[in-house]
Amino acid sequence: MKILKFGGTSVGSPHAIGMLLQIVKDHKQRGEAIALICSAMSGVTDTLLHSMTTAAAGGEVQPTLKEIEQRHYEVVRGFLEVKHQNQALLGLKLFFNELEELFSGIRTLGEVSPRTKDRVVAYGELCSNLMLAHVVGQHCGPAVFGDARQFIKTDSTYGKAAVNGPLTGDLTRGFFEQNQGAIPVITGFVASNEQGETTTLGRGGSDYTAAIVGAAVGASEIQIWTDVDGFMTSDPRMVKKAFPLKQLSYNEAIELSYFGAKVIHPPTMLPAIANNIRIIIKNTFNPTFEGTVIGPRATANSTLIKGISYIRDISLVNVQGSGMVGHKGFSGRLFNTLANCGVNVTLITQASSEHSITFAISPQDVPAASHAIQEEFAYELLSGKLEQPDIEQELSIVAVVGENMRNAKGLSGKVFSALGRSGVNINAIAQGSSELNISMVLEKQDLQKAVNAIHDALFLSPVKTLNVFCCGTGTIGHTLLRQLQEHHAYLETQRHVKVNLAGICNSRKMLIRSEGIGLGNWQQELQESEDAGNLDAFVEQAISLNLPNSVFIDNTGSAVVPQVYNTLFQSSISVVTCNKIGNSGPFEDYSRSKRLARKNGVDYWYETNVGAGLPIITTLHDLLISGDEVLKIEAILSGTISFIFNEFKGDRTFASVVREAQEKGFTEPDPRDDLSGLDFARKLLILARETGLPTELEEVQIQPILPQSCLQAPTVEAFYEELEKSEEYFVALKEKAAAENKVLRYVGKLEDGQVKVELMTVDANHAFYGLSGSDNIISFTTNRYRFNPMVIKGPGAGAEVTAGGVLADLVRVAAQ
Numbered sequence: 001m002k003i004l005k006f007g008g009t010s011v012g013s014p015h016a017i018g019m020l021l022q023i024v025k026d027h028k029q030r031g032e033a034i035a036l037i038c039s040a041m042s043g044v045t046d047t048l049l050h051s052m053t054t055a056a057a058g059g060e061v062q063p064t065l066k067e068i069e070q071r072h073y074e075v076v077r078g079f080l081e082v083k084h085q086n087q088a089l090l091g092l093k094l095f096f097n098e099l100e101e102l103f104s105g106i107r108t109l110g111e112v113s114p115r116t117k118d119r120v121v122a123y124g125e126l127c128s129n130l131m132l133a134h135v136v137g138q139h140c141g142p143a144v145f146g147d148a149r150q151f152i153k154t155d156s157t158y159g160k161a162a163v164n165g166p167l168t169g170d171l172t173r174g175f176f177e178q179n180q181g182a183i184p185v186i187t188g189f190v191a192s193n194e195q196g197e198t199t200t201l202g203r204g205g206s207d208y209t210a211a212i213v214g215a216a217v218g219a220s221e222i223q224i225w226t227d228v229d230g231f232m233t234s235d236p237r238m239v240k241k242a243f244p245l246k247q248l249s250y251n252e253a254i255e256l257s258y259f260g261a262k263v264i265h266p267p268t269m270l271p272a273i274a275n276n277i278r279i280i281i282k283n284t285f286n287p288t289f290e291g292t293v294i295g296p297r298a299t300a301n302s303t304l305i306k307g308i309s310y311i312r313d314i315s316l317v318n319v320q321g322s323g324m325v326g327h328k329g330f331s332g333r334l335f336n337t338l339a340n341c342g343v344n345v346t347l348i349t350q351a352s353s354e355h356s357i358t359f360a361i362s363p364q365d366v367p368a369a370s371h372a373i374q375e376e377f378a379y380e381l382l383s384g385k386l387e388q389p390d391i392e393q394e395l396s397i398v399a400v401v402g403e404n405m406r407n408a409k410g411l412s413g414k415v416f417s418a419l420g421r422s423g424v425n426i427n428a429i430a431q432g433s434s435e436l437n438i439s440m441v442l443e444k445q446d447l448q449k450a451v452n453a454i455h456d457a458l459f460l461s462p463v464k465t466l467n468v469f470c471c472g473t474g475t476i477g478h479t480l481l482r483q484l485q486e487h488h489a490y491l492e493t494q495r496h497v498k499v500n501l502a503g504i505c506n507s508r509k510m511l512i513r514s515e516g517i518g519l520g521n522w523q524q525e526l527q528e529s530e531d532a533g534n535l536d537a538f539v540e541q542a543i544s545l546n547l548p549n550s551v552f553i554d555n556t557g558s559a560v561v562p563q564v565y566n567t568l569f570q571s572s573i574s575v576v577t578c579n580k581i582g583n584s585g586p587f588e589d590y591s592r593s594k595r596l597a598r599k600n601g602v603d604y605w606y607e608t609n610v611g612a613g614l615p616i617i618t619t620l621h622d623l624l625i626s627g628d629e630v631l632k633i634e635a636i637l638s639g640t641i642s643f644i645f646n647e648f649k650g651d652r653t654f655a656s657v658v659r660e661a662q663e664k665g666f667t668e669p670d671p672r673d674d675l676s677g678l679d680f681a682r683k684l685l686i687l688a689r690e691t692g693l694p695t696e697l698e699e700v701q702i703q704p705i706l707p708q709s710c711l712q713a714p715t716v717e718a719f720y721e722e723l724e725k726s727e728e729y730f731v732a733l734k735e736k737a738a739a740e741n742k743v744l745r746y747v748g749k750l751e752d753g754q755v756k757v758e759l760m761t762v763d764a765n766h767a768f769y770g771l772s773g774s775d776n777i778i779s780f781t782t783n784r785y786r787f788n789p790m791v792i793k794g795p796g797a798g799a800e801v802t803a804g805g806v807l808a809d810l811v812r813v814a815a816q
């Protein structure tokens with residue numbers, strides 16, 4: 001025998017009932033004996049409860065009752081042949097007449113007793129099951145309406161009656177015996193007391209009925225048909241990536257439900273658990289989906305962790321004092337007094353020093369708990385043996401649940417490091433000795449971030465979502481977004497990184513959207529945004545979203561954007577930047593940013609500050625962490641100037657070559673930053689700092705290659721005009737070098753603590769002679785590479801290579 005329990009939404013509409021009928025037919029076809037237990041049509045119970053209050057206050061409820069009536073009639077008319085309708089309509093009409101009488105009684109009395117309340121709400125189940133018995137009877141073979149009041153017997157605790165197990169068992173079996181050959185369609189939730197008066201079973205009552213009936217008739221399986229695919233790994237409203245679990249043990253289901261999963265109400269399952277009956281959660285609207293099987297034990301091959309649940313509102317009470325150390329019975333007194341005033345304790349931790357006990361309770365219990373402690377420990381408080389209890393508010397509990405995790409080493413480490421990296425502070429931790437759950441108390445404002453970070457860290461899906469805030473959508477930013485769009489499938493399947501573009505900002509506009517901006521149409525979405533670009537507001541919103549694995553990408557050349565990095569680090573947001581202004585500012589700022597990133601456990605990557613996508617900074621780091629020592633760096637690090645010297649061959653003017661460099665995306669937003677040597681000096685400065693030299697930009701010696709008139713031009717256009725006028729100067733430079741069979745090279749050097757950039761002419765024997773396009777070249781002379789320096793060479797400017805480098809840094813964040 002299988003018991004099929006259908007919840008309110010599963011019987012709440014003609015569509016749902018159509019699905020139900022197919023499910024019943026499928027079972028019949030397989031020759032399985034089944035019984036149905038159904039809830040009231042969705043919304044009916046609440047409407048009845050509400051209407052009772054209205055009626056008691058003298059209000060009008062007739063139209064509301066008529067609506068409920070019509071919903072049932074509609075099903076009858078939709079599913080039954082005309083000749084069968086009358087009998088069903090008649091039965092329902094009788095119920096509705098009784099209901100009306102009850103309501104007129106409530107109006108007269110002006111109040112609702114618990115007994116009346118039970119009588120009234122029971123009609124939700126009575127009507128739906130009577131209706132369904134007729135419908136199932138016509139479509140699936142003989143069916144019988146089961147009014148559970150005839151066989152589920154309880155005491156008279158209205159609203160949450162206690163079941164008389166043995167009597168109920170006998171009567172239920174009797175009912176089934178009398179009705180062999182028909183499918184029982186039984187009212188969930190309702191029962192009756194010894195006098196035959198209607199009672200109800202409380203929260204989760206229909207599940208309870210299913211478990212009671214299942215236990216009584218020795219069912220092999222109880223199917224809970226609902227509107228979700230099963231028990232999820234976490235609340236899907238909280239965690240987008242939550243997915244349905246295949247299998248759970250009873251204990252795991254109870255633990256998850258305790259912390260908020262609302263699929264079943266565990267106490268109601270006890271009769272099924274006691275009889276080892278398998279429980280399956282199934283989706284009425286997706287019946288072929290396998291759902292979640294709940295059985296006696298966690299199967300060996302199921303996941304270690306079953307779910308992440310939470311309680312949103314909790315308060316922590318911390319009791320401490322010298323009077324507690326070594327005092328037998330202290331905690332006994334404490335928890336007794338709490339129990340006596342009806343305070344439920346959700347979590348307890350005690351340090352082994354026994355100096356303090358911390359426990360979590362519901363915020364509404366705080367006054368009662370405080371009062372009880374004051375009374376019980378009046379003497380200890382007065383004599384200073386105990387301090388005044390310390391109460392922390394605005395907290396939540398997150399619980400990680402799984403039976404198999406007791407044998408999994410390193411699991412709690414994963415949980416805590418995921419939280420640490422997301423900047424979530426943990427106020428208290430408890431692990432039951434059953435190791436079925438690890439619970440953490442944390443700030444309510446961090447709840448969503450914490451649950452998502454743990455979910456990401458623990459669940460099968462190795463894909464890590466980075467929440468990216470992209471500042472700057474010019475040459476580089478634009479290309480980066482295109483690359484992210486082009487490579488998203490590769491990133492997800494091969495690198496296990498998913499980029500959620502949670503915000504974009506440029507000088508004109510900004511847009512924040514936690515659920516993600518389309519990588520394919522961000523331009524349009526940004527264009528349509530009504531928010532003007534405002535860096536501070538952008539950062540503020542990014543921080544307040546409080547998303548896990550947040551990364552801010554600076555694709556600007558702005559001096560103000562780096563000023564927000566420290567705030568971001570302090571809010572546990574990583575930074576990836578191709579903007580070198582920050583790292584080449586005052587040394588103190590440079591080292592503070594690095595320190596803050598480290599202190600907050602977030603990433604700060606800026607490989608593209610030097611040589612665009614070429615692996616220069618990472619290589620330097622690798623040399624240094626492996627104990628090598630840098631003796632000398634020689635480099636060409638201006639892609640723009642490299643390009644100009646490589647292309648200025650006499651067939652066109654110097655100015656036109658510079659223009660081409662700009663068009664090709666090699667130059668800084670203002671090409672004078674390249675031609676003045678400033679951009680180059682910044683890069684060399686950053687490299688020097690990475691080797692440990694605490695040097696400043698002013699200390700870098702720069703030999704200019706441009707005449708003063710060009711550098712001083714007020715605008716970029718004026719600069720180009722000056723450049724045209726200086727053509728002779730550049731031709732002379734080039735010809736002088738050519739006469740000696742040499743080429744012009746703008747070379748940077750770091751040696752003996754000195755940093756300089758100078759114009760050189762080199763011959764064919766020099767390593768820097770043969771460059772093309774925007775090539776950069778860098779040679780590291782180190783202890784290990786003393787006689788044959790390590791050389792890195794390749795295009796060192798341009799949108800593709802730079803954006804590629806930024807993307808690599810982003811993947812590096814995910815890898816951490």
Ligand SMILES: NC(=O)c1ccc[n+]([C@@H]2O[C@H](COP(=O)([O-])OP(=O)(O)OC[C@H]3O[C@@H](n4cnc5c(N)ncnc54)[C@H](O)[C@@H]3O)[C@@H](O)[C@H]2O)c1
Pocket residue numbers: 471472473474475476477505506507508533535555556557558560561578579580581608609612639665666667668669796797798799802
């Ligand atoms: N071009 C290259 O080859 C290369 C290589 C390595 C690094 N970089 C660096 O890339 C950065 C961007 O260069 P680009 O050529 O893309 O510049 P760009 O001028 O094309 O784009 C800059 C973007 O930043 C935005 N922006 C500027 N100030 C802002 C602010 N305060 N708040 C918000 N948005 C702001 C602008 O609106 C624009 O969208 C520069 O720092 C540059 O040094 C470039």
Ligand SMILES: N[C@@H](CCO)C(=O)O
Pocket residue numbers: 608609610611612637638639640641666667668674679796797798
């Ligand atoms: N404008 C720079 C590229 C950005 O670092 C160059 O020409 O080298």
Ligand code: NA
Pocket residue numbers: 607608609610611612613614615616617805
């Ligand atoms: Na680089």
